[in-house]
Amino acid sequence: MASHIGKLPVAVPAGVEVNIEGQDFKAKGPQGSDSYTIPEGVTARVDGSEIVLEAADDLRPTRAKHGLARAMVASLVKGVHEGYVKNLEIVGTGYRAQMKGKGIEFSLGYSHTITVNPPEGITFELPDANHVSVKGMDKQQVGQAAANIRKLRAPEPYKGKGIKYADEHIIRKAGKAGK
Structure with missing residues (x-):
């Protein structure tokens, strides 16, 4: 019995090179290269232009990590591509x-500006003064950098002011007069 996702x-x-040596998985593509260590009990092999992950049936903890390992490998392949x-x-x-070197300087209604510098492997882009794009090849790092920026001034529920994800819907509350 194995994971449905796994x-x-x-x-x-095309354009992505994959190398599997024991439990070490490495991928190289146009965006760069990255690696992941596959958990014990889960094996990976290249079958044509696909990567197949298999779990040992006898180990319960291994079966639990089968889907996770597949998701991590898929994320890594998409990231380098x-x-x-x-x-x-x-x-x-x-x-x-506004851009300040490689970082961004925010004016968010505080008495001071806040400057955020990108972590290693992350780039910031500003299409205009009210939109920020966080880009990178590591899904977790991109999400964490975006969450750190959003945390500077999280959207408030009355007027919706703050920093929000582009696809996020802010649930509004009624004010004092909204009985």
Whole structure:
């Protein structure tokens, strides 16, 4: 018995090189290269243009990690091929961002500006003063960098002012007069 997700093969797109040595999985593509250590009991092999992960049936903890290992391998392959992007919107009068070197300087209604520098492997882009794009090849790092920016001024429920994800819907509350 294995994981339903773990059974699915991972397609390897053109332009991505995959190398599996024991439990070490390495991928190299247009965005860069990355590696992942597959948990014990889960084996990976390249079958044509797909990666197949198999779990040992006798070990319960191994079966539990089968789907996780497949998801991590798929994420890594997509990251080195296309990369990941999180888009943020800045909502509020006077709230804006501007590039400062490789980092971004935010004016968010505080008495001071806040400068955020990108972590290693992450780049920031500003299409305009109210939109920020966080890009990189590691899904977890992109998500964490975007969450750190959002945390600077999380959207408030009355007017929706703050930094939010582009696809996020803020549930509004009624004000004092909204009985």
